[in-house]
Amino acid sequence: MSTLEIKNLHVSVTTDEGAKEILRGVDLTIKSGETHAIMGPNGSGKSTLAYSIAGHPKYTVTAGTVTLDGVDVLAMSVDERAKAGLFLAMQYPVEVPGVSVSNFLRTSVTAIRGEAPKVRTWVGEVKAAMTALSMDPAFSERNVNEGFSGGEKKRHEILQMELLKPKIAILDETDSGLDVDALRIVSEGVNRIKESNDLGIMLITHYTRILRYIKPDFVHVFAAGRIVEEGGPELANKLEENGYAEYVTA
Amino acid sequence: MSTLTTNFLTPTGREEAWRFTPLKRLKGLHDASTSLADHPSLTATQLSAGVTISTQPSVETGPSSTTDDVVVQRVRDTAKSVTVVAIAADAVITEPIILTRSSLGGAAEASRTVIRAGIHSQSTIVIENVGTGLFAEEIEIILEPGSTLRFITLQEWENDAVHLGRHHAIIGKDASFTSVVVTVGGSLVRLCPTVEYAGPGASADMYGLYFAGNGQHLEHRIHVDHNVGYAKSRVNYKGALSGDGARTVWIGDVFIRAAADGTDTYELNRNLLLTDGARADSVPNLEIETGDIVGAGHASTTGRFDDEQLFYLESRGIPEGEAKRLVIRGFFLEILSKIAIEAIEERIMDRIDVELSKVEIA
Numbered sequence: 001m002s003t004l005e006i007k008n009l010h011v012s013v014t015t016d017e018g019a020k021e022i023l024r025g026v027d028l029t030i031k032s033g034e035t036h037a038i039m040g041p042n043g044s045g046k047s048t049l050a051y052s053i054a055g056h057p058k059y060t061v062t063a064g065t066v067t068l069d070g071v072d073v074l075a076m077s078v079d080e081r082a083k084a085g086l087f088l089a090m091q092y093p094v095e096v097p098g099v100s101v102s103n104f105l106r107t108s109v110t111a112i113r114g115e116a117p118k119v120r121t122w123v124g125e126v127k128a129a130m131t132a133l134s135m136d137p138a139f140s141e142r143n144v145n146e147g148f149s150g151g152e153k154k155r156h157e158i159l160q161m162e163l164l165k166p167k168i169a170i171l172d173e174t175d176s177g178l179d180v181d182a183l184r185i186v187s188e189g190v191n192r193i194k195e196s197n198d199l200g201i202m203l204i205t206h207y208t209r210i211l212r213y214i215k216p217d218f219v220h221v222f223a224a225g226r227i228v229e230e231g232g233p234e235l236a237n238k239l240e241e242n243g244y245a246e247y248v249t250a
Numbered sequence: 251m252s253t254l255t256t257n258f259l260t261p262t263g264r265e266e267a268w269r270f271t272p273l274k275r276l277k278g279l280h281d282a283s284t285s286l287a288d289h290p291s292l293t294a295t296q297l298s299a300g301v302t303i304s305t306q307p308s309v310e311t312g313p314s315s316t317t318d319d320v321v322v323q324r325v326r327d328t329a330k331s332v333t334v335v336a337i338a339a340d341a342v343i344t345e346p347i348i349l350t351r352s353s354l355g356g357a358a359e360a361s362r363t364v365i366r367a368g369i370h371s372q373s374t375i376v377i378e379n380v381g382t383g384l385f386a387e388e389i390e391i392i393l394e395p396g397s398t399l400r401f402i403t404l405q406e407w408e409n410d411a412v413h414l415g416r417h418h419a420i421i422g423k424d425a426s427f428t429s430v431v432v433t434v435g436g437s438l439v440r441l442c443p444t445v446e447y448a449g450p451g452a453s454a455d456m457y458g459l460y461f462a463g464n465g466q467h468l469e470h471r472i473h474v475d476h477n478v479g480y481a482k483s484r485v486n487y488k489g490a491l492s493g494d495g496a497r498t499v500w501i502g503d504v505f506i507r508a509a510a511d512g513t514d515t516y517e518l519n520r521n522l523l524l525t526d527g528a529r530a531d532s533v534p535n536l537e538i539e540t541g542d543i544v545g546a547g548h549a550s551t552t553g554r555f556d557d558e559q560l561f562y563l564e565s566r567g568i569p570e571g572e573a574k575r576l577v578i579r580g581f582f583l584e585i586l587s588k589i590a591i592e593a594i595e596e597r598i599m600d601r602i603d604v605e606l607s608k609v610e611i612a
Contacts, residue, residue: 054565057557082567094562098580104566107576111567143580144562160566 002069002085002167002200004030004053009064011045011052022048024225025064028202030168035194035201037211037236040222041244046204047091049222050172054088055081068168083112085167089157089174096144101156102126104144105163112164129162133189150177151186158189168200169193175210187213208240223247259320267319270499270531272467275438277412279358279386280321286386289359290333292349292377300341301373303349308332311364314390315418319442322416325388329362335375339368339394346374346402346591353383353411361387367397367425374400376594379435382408387415393425395449400428402589406601407435409466416442421481423449430588431487433460433468434601444473450480450512458487459585459598462496462528463605469499472517476510485517488585490578490602491528492609502534506546514544521552522581524574525609575606 011023022045030036040046052059053066055078066073068084076084096104105126110116117125130137133155145153154174161169171190175183191214193199203214211233219235220227221244228247229235260281261268268280278284290305297303311332317323337343353359365375371394393399405413413436421427433439445454460468474483489498502517521530534548555577563573579599586595 054561056561077570078561078564079567079569079573082565088565090562090565094556094558096559096562096577096580098583099576104563104576107568107572108563108566111569111572164566 002032004086004168004200005065005067006053007065009049009052009066010062011048012060012062013048013058014060019060021062022059022225023052026226028220028227030200030202032167032198032200033194034218035203035214035216036218036220037216038202038204038220038222039206039208039236039239041248042206044222045225046222047172050088050170050202050204053081053086053170054078079111082164082166087161087164087166087169089154089161089169089171091173091176093145093153093157095146097146099144100140101142101144102140105140105160108160109163126163129159132162132192133159134185135159151179151182154178154182154186155189158186158193162189162193165197166199168202170202170204172204173206174203175205175207183210184213190214208236211236221247261320267471270469271440272438275412275467276414277358277384279384279412279414282324284358286324286328286358286360287354288328288330289354289361290329290331290363291351291353291359291361291385292333292363293352294347294349298343298345298347300338300343300371301347302336304334305331306334308362314364314392314420315446317416317418319416321386321414322388325360325362325386328360333361333363335363335365337367337371337373337397337399339371341368341371341373343371343373346376348376348378351377351379351383353379353381353385355382356384358384359386361385363387363389365389365391365399365401367391367393367399369394370396372398374402376402376404376591378404378406379413380406382411383413385411385413387413389415389417391417391419391427393419393421393427393452395422396424397422398426400430402430402594403432404594404598405431405433405435405439405441406598407439409435409437409463411436411439413439413441415440416444419445419454421445421447421452421454424451426453428455428588429457430585431458431470432589432598433458433470434598434605436466436468438467440469440471442471442473444475445483446475447478447481450478452478453482454484456483456485457585457588459582460487460489460498461602461605462489462491462498463608464493465495467497471499471501471503473503474505474515474517476504476506476513476515479510480512481510482514483517484515486585487519488582489520489530490522490524490581491530492524492605494527496528499531500533502548504536504546504548506536506538506540506543508539511540511542512544513540513546515546517548519550520581522578523552523554524578575603578602578606
């Protein structure tokens, strides 16, 4: 049982005009097995929340705390956060030329597990995870994210999540750029991992479409850098009908 | 030892061709007051059928190209004999032909080599430069029509070697020349990989990889002379620099003459600065005398690590240092893989890994 606890988180970025505050006091607690949907208009700071928790150097935390099972996440380097059990499925996964998917996955899993996976079982493990996501095995010989379609990138993110077995996963607009078939495959993957690992999920999305496949336990409306309304799955239905207009006028 | 027979002009450093080169570190290779030993320095331990290697008097094997490089003129003046490597017509040689340099060490020396790939032959030649040397050379590579030659030179010198060289290919009709230049050793290495064409349908793929550590000056001056029509060239050089005074120079001159209709050329240079105190110069030049071409372009970038790449890898649990090594390996892999000889690729990567382990990468 794990708990990610975000308290009064304030985050700034440096711009040409000086520091600009993006997150203005975020409070959120995610426990193992829970799925929290973070919904909000573009520019409300949803992705900043995701990247700040993962430790992207662009963002500066000016106040507040983030802990995982009571341990200070903000004091950790980026790789330590991953080793502690956090995973960020990125909206725009980055191309890494000359590094094959198989080399990348092996290096990553070795770092997270603290020892190299056994050659005998590793090949089968990767193959099974790829098959479950309807990925061609030839995929592993390609360079990381290079020339991948939108759908391939997102499947590759979920593949990593499957192999790294995090405690808490942040899915940043995993639904963007996916057609219905790809959305279904990716969502089934997320649900499968959640079932088998008791994964806690922060599901960041602009649209309610993905919530038909990944059922949230809690819905949080995000606007102007903080959570402005919280509720159960029924809140998503309200957003579906009314949009974000009432939250962005303020 | 020889005396000079032509009027030899010592570079002053103000010439365009020499302005990047620290002349003081050439230990007199460029300087008429220093005499050069005549030393045909390439040998082969074993040769496949279809390859011959011999030493011939230079009066019988004169130069096949012109050059305004004063050091090369000096080499031509000094060398009384030429190492000739000949690939028989129609020979298809699958095993790479490995030629090893036995340099004199600290003594200034000159060497001339001619490689001749016969009609429709296919072969790979690897030249390995190891140890130390004070060394000026010219290699002329003549590709007869329809031949395919992969030409790989490895500068794996110890870090006190000085090496000046011109590797000039004359590519015949429908012949295909691939060069891979790897420079990871030497105090000062200045190579001029140059090509000209002898007929249409000829192509040159020129790849390069260099890694400069503390105090190393590694200079590559590419010149592609599109002197005939319907020939193709691709140039792709990648370098990384780390440590104080690490210095690289890349010059990419492509000249498309008026007669060279249908030319197709693209050149690329990328440099990765791993620490403070390193400097990379990158100068692509494209001179075009005819507009009737397929394409001509160039690109050059010099920069530090891509933060987004590192963040992506680190967010998957990979520590920063290891993430950087992965990115550097990936950066070089595109060029290394062109060698297509696994043992050599691994040896070069190991050497780069050793260099990387010596520095705190910024």
